[in-house]
Structure formats: structure tokens, C-alpha cells
Amino acid sequence: MISFRTAVATCFRKYFRMSGRASRAEYWWFALFYVLLLIGTSVVDFFVFGPQTFSSETGGPISAVASVLLWIPSFTVLIRRMHDIDLAGYFILAPIAFAAVGIAVGALMGSLLGAATGVVVGAIIVAGVLLQFYWLVRPSDAQDNRFGPPYQGAAS
Numbered sequence: 001m002i003s004f005r006t007a008v009a010t011c012f013r014k015y016f017r018m019s020g021r022a023s024r025a026e027y028w029w030f031a032l033f034y035v036l037l038l039i040g041t042s043v044v045d046f047f048v049f050g051p052q053t054f055s056s057e058t059g060g061p062i063s064a065v066a067s068v069l070l071w072i073p074s075f076t077v078l079i080r081r082m083h084d085i086d087l088a089g090y091f092i093l094a095p096i097a098f099a100a101v102g103i104a105v106g107a108l109m110g111s112l113l114g115a116a117t118g119v120v121v122g123a124i125i126v127a128g129v130l131l132q133f134y135w136l137v138r139p140s141d142a143q144d145n146r147f148g149p150p151y152q153g154a155a156s
Helices: 004-013 026-048 061-084 091-136
Strands: none
Touching: 004 026, 004 061, 026 061, 026 091, 061 091
């Protein structure tokens, strides 16, 4: 299995590369790195710039810069992770598509569903998120697929 350090280095080395594959471990190690970095930068923001500059929604200036810098490699590793299970990168849009369907159902059938409208819309949106989560935790394809060979370190 790929190590934490190797996964993070790989994601930065492939900053703009959407082709190829990213193993399950590579994706989740980078996700952990992202979360830990944002927690760390939020703490620094809070103590350096004070609570008046810090927002629970946006963090502070250092957190904002870190988020912007990490957005592209997070996006590209997510696409490569979809490739690893032989899905096109467009499948990262599944939660958005489910949300659009949920909102459309709510708008078109709201009067029929009454109080249950929110539950139905929420269930449709949650289904999209759960589907993407399933894809992210699925094991890598062990064989070559249309996006290339699997990670050579070990099955992940």
C-alpha cells in the first residue's frame, strides 16, 4: 500500500493531471492530508489573526489560501480515483445530479408530497452522496482498465 508521504507527494506531482489512476489509499491519504492541513491552518489563523478575523465557515486568510491551493489536486485525485474503478471522471458530478433531481422533485411534486417533501428531497441528495462514497471506498480494479494499469505498490 502507498504511504501517506508518497500519496501526498504523488498528488502534488500530478497537480493538474486528470489522466491515469489513483489508488484508494492515494485518494484517502490525500483527503486526510487536506483535513489535517486545514485544521492546522485554522488554528494558526485563530491565534495569529484573532477571533475577529476567523470565521467558522471560511476559516481565516491562511486557511483560505491553503484551500485554494489544494482544490485542484483534490479535484484531480478524485477524477483519477474514479478512473481507478473504471468510471469516467464525470461521475464525480453524481451528487450534484442527485441534488438537481431532488430539487426538481421537490419543486414539481411539493404540493403532492406536502410535509414529506423535505424528507424525499433529502433522501435523494443523500443517495447521491452515499453512491459517491461507495465508489471512493471500492477496491481498485486489479487489472488494467481503459485508464491505465493499477498502482504497482500493492492492491489497495
